[in-house]
Structures are given as C-alpha cells and as structure tokens.
Amino acid sequence: MIKVERSEAPAKLTAEKVKELTEEYKKTEKNVWNQDYIKKALLDMSNNKCIFCECRLGEESKYIEVEHFHPKSKYPEEVVEWENLLPICKRCNGLKRDHDTKLEPIINPTLIDPRKHLTIKKFRFFSKDDLGKKTISVLCLNDSDRLFLPRVKIGDAISSILDSLGKWVDKIKFDHSVEDQNELISKMYNLLKSCQPNAEYSTICSYALFEDDNYYEIKNFMQQVKIWDEDLSRLETNCLNYSLIEYGHLKSTV
Ligand SMILES: [Zn+2]
Structure with a gap:
C-alpha cells in the first residue's frame, strides 16, 4: 500500500450528475457508480492497481470494482462522491464489505500516507498504531x-x-x-x-x-x-x- 494522489474528478461527473445519480441510487439501489468514465479515472489515478493490495487490475479476472470508502449502505449521499470512490480488487472489496470507516477508520491511501501507520518486516505488514492495526485486520493484509x-x-x-x-x-x-x-x-x-x-x-x-x-x-x-x-x-x-x-x-x- 502506497500513498496515491487523488486526481481530478472525471469531467462527466459534474455536480448535477452526482445529484442525479445519488437520487437514482436512493430510489432504486441501482449500481449508479458503475460507469466506464468513473472506472477509467480511478484506474488512471492508481496506475491500474488495487488501492489497498496493489495487485494489477484488468488482468486475469482481477477486474476493477468501484470501492465506496465510506460504505454506500450507510452513507448513500456519498455513493458517487468522487472523493469517496477508490479502485479496488474483488478480494479486497469482499473483505472490506460494509465496514464502517467513519466509526472504525482504516487508511484511505488518497488521504493518509500509509508509511505513518504501517511498516513491513519479513514480507509481513506490521502496524505502528491503531489505525494501521485496524487496516491490516479489516483487509487481511497478511493473508x-x-x-x-x-x-x-x-x-x-x-x-x-x-x-x-x-x-x-x-x-x-x-x-x-x-x-x-x-x-x-x-x-x-x-x-x-x-x-x-x-x-x-x-x-x-x-x-x-x-x-x-x-x-x-x-x-x-x-x-x-x-x-x-x-x-x-x-x-x-x-x-x-x-x-x-x-x-x-x-x-x-x-
Ligand atoms: Zn486488492
């Protein structure tokens, strides 16, 4: 896991579009975030890697999934908020599920430098504090x-x-x-x-x-x-x- 600079939101994701898609999600629970222009912008931001485990996305069944850092089930207002979206692999997504990152924070690599909270020894991640510890355990980073x-x-x-x-x-x-x-x-x-x-x-x-x-x-x-x-x-x-x-x-x- 490395620090990733948050890029500009895709041009198509205007404030008006965000409002429209958010309303649609709240009414229908459709996958409104599942837009090619959102996925492409997320992949460009992370060099085509999962934001958490750094596996390469787009190869051998490792397709990008759009991660809602604050889970959409609990924070529907953020369902297409650009700052809440991350590129993630299926496995990391399956582990994080609806973990409430507001109640029990984990590292968001676009906001926090992982080096402050994690270290590595003998190919295993170790935590420097509670935030690092929670991140390792929620994402099973030493699986x-x-x-x-x-x-x-x-x-x-x-x-x-x-x-x-x-x-x-x-x-x-x-x-x-x-x-x-x-x-x-x-x-x-x-x-x-x-x-x-x-x-x-x-x-x-x-x-x-x-x-x-x-x-x-x-x-x-x-x-x-x-x-x-x-x-x-x-x-x-x-x-x-x-x-x-x-x-x-x-x-x-x-
Ligand atoms: Zn991953």
Missing part, C-alpha cells in the same frame, strides 16, 4: 495464499536478480570492460524501474530491494568506479519516498 506467498516470490525474484548483478560486478573487477559496465548500469536501471510506485506490489518490490545486502554492495562498487549516475539516484530516491522501510534504517547506507 497467506493471496498476499504473503506472492510477496515471497517477488522477494526471491529480486534477490536472484541482485545475485546475478553481483556476479557481473566480479566480472568487471576482473576485466574492467566498458561494455560490461554499461550492461551493469542498464540492469540496475531496469531493476530500480521495476520497483517504482507504478509497479504491481511496489511496496514489496522496494522492501525486497532495500533489505538485500547485495544491493548496497553493488551500489558501493558502482559509486567507486563512478558509474552510479543521476538517473539511478533519482529512481532510488523515488522508491524510498514510497517505501515502508524506515528511512533511518537506510541513512547510513544510501
């Missing part, structure tokens, strides 16, 4: 089959990429080839790109990257031979700005 096992797989994949980059470093130390150096830059660039906030499960990707000692060894080497460039620094900083890892933990190494 074994659905979320924990895929996280371990991502961790394995990143660790194995870093392993292969480490071997590349050994090769460069031996033969000093410029082509090999360029190849290393390109591979590190791609790795950091794959951990950016727009990536699926980006929270887990950046955690796996920054928890791995190999990352710092490779980075140190690249800095020593002056091939750690501004693009790499920019990508690293962007990852860090969204990472659930404590920044203090990294200060001595970044």
Whole structure:
C-alpha cells in the first residue's frame, strides 16, 4: 500500500450528475457508480492497481470494482462522491464489505500516507498504531495464499536478480570492460524501474530491494568506479519516498 494522489474528478461527473445519480441510487439501489468514465479515472489515478493490495487490475479476472470508502449502505449521499470512490480488487472489496470507516477508520491511501501507520518486516505488514492495526485486520493484509506467498516470490525474484548483478560486478573487477559496465548500469536501471510506485506490489518490490545486502554492495562498487549516475539516484530516491522501510534504517547506507 502506497500513498496515491487523488486526481481530478472525471469531467462527466459534474455536480448535477452526482445529484442525479445519488437520487437514482436512493430510489432504486441501482449500481449508479458503475460507469466506464468513473472506472477509467480511478484506474488512471492508481496506475491500474488495487488501492489497498496493489495487485494489477484488468488482468486475469482481477477486474476493477468501484470501492465506496465510506460504505454506500450507510452513507448513500456519498455513493458517487468522487472523493469517496477508490479502485479496488474483488478480494479486497469482499473483505472490506460494509465496514464502517467513519466509526472504525482504516487508511484511505488518497488521504493518509500509509508509511505513518504501517511498516513491513519479513514480507509481513506490521502496524505502528491503531489505525494501521485496524487496516491490516479489516483487509487481511497478511493473508497467506493471496498476499504473503506472492510477496515471497517477488522477494526471491529480486534477490536472484541482485545475485546475478553481483556476479557481473566480479566480472568487471576482473576485466574492467566498458561494455560490461554499461550492461551493469542498464540492469540496475531496469531493476530500480521495476520497483517504482507504478509497479504491481511496489511496496514489496522496494522492501525486497532495500533489505538485500547485495544491493548496497553493488551500489558501493558502482559509486567507486563512478558509474552510479543521476538517473539511478533519482529512481532510488523515488522508491524510498514510497517505501515502508524506515528511512533511518537506510541513512547510513544510501
Ligand atoms: Zn486488492
């Protein structure tokens, strides 16, 4: 889960339209929010990801569902209020159901930075306070089959990429080839790109990257031979700005 900037409401969702759809919902309980222009705007806002678990929406039965952060059953006036709508996957929607977020708040990532309330260790989310605790429990953020096992797989994949980059470093130390150096830059660039906030499960990707000692060894080497460039620094900083890892933990190494 990462902080997401709330985008502008879609142009078609005018104040008049909101009023009309809200009235229709109150009379008929129809799915008035189920509009393509609303779904598209929500997907654009979240880089096509579920706002809570960060799975990619629109692939393999993971279709977007329009989430009412404050449940429509209890707060019908907000049924198409743009600020109350979030892009969510079927599984997260099924877990949150009619949970009353006004009586028992959970994190709304468009309003609250999850880093203030959550942290991650060994591929599990931990809470820093009651808001984090409630968010983890309502959304089952450490569910074994659905979320924990895929996280371990991502961790394995990143660790194995870093392993292969480490071997590349050994090769460069031996033969000093410029082509090999360029190849290393390109591979590190791609790795950091794959951990950016727009990536699926980006929270887990950046955690796996920054928890791995190999990352710092490779980075140190690249800095020593002056091939750690501004693009790499920019990508690293962007990852860090969204990472659930404590920044203090990294200060001595970044
Ligand atoms: Zn989800």
